[in-house]
Amino acid sequence: MADAAERLRVLFLCTGNSCRSQMGEGWARALHAGSIDAYSAGTDPHGMNPLAIRAMREAGVDISTHSSKRVEALAGIAFDYVITVCDSAHEACPVFPGRTKVVHFGFEDPPRLARGATSEDEAMPHYRRVRDEIRAFVETMPETLKGR
Helix, strand or coil, rough: CCCCCCCEEEEEEEECCCHHHHHHHHHHHHCCCCCEEEEECCCCCCCCHHHHHHHCCCCCCCCCCCCCEEEHHHCCCCCCEEEEHHHHHHHCCCCCCCCCEEEECCCCCCHCCCCCCCHHHHHHHHHHHHHHHHHHHHCCHHHHHHCC
């Protein structure tokens, strides 16, 4: 386990900070607790998505205690990387001071994918697929970010 000064500080940024960025933070905390300090925020947050919480819980990661917040709420944290996980956040990404690197790894929006679902159970496959795609990215994230 790296000490605090050696761990990467990573912010997952999305528009609503309700789903994809929360999943990214949850996976990073679960998979890389000793090497990454993970955070999430949004450019226009609008609360936690209960189906994202359910999808992560099914995979063994509890994000129910996370909160949806604006990026400004994390002012003062010197991030090594800001990972935009949606195109809108990438386009509206604020400027970060210092050596922060902003990189984009976009994922489809589960609420948009599930828009026509008639029940939560019908919507869940979309959340699970995106959850698993984010996990695959986060699993390889330290190596993927090197050299960026």
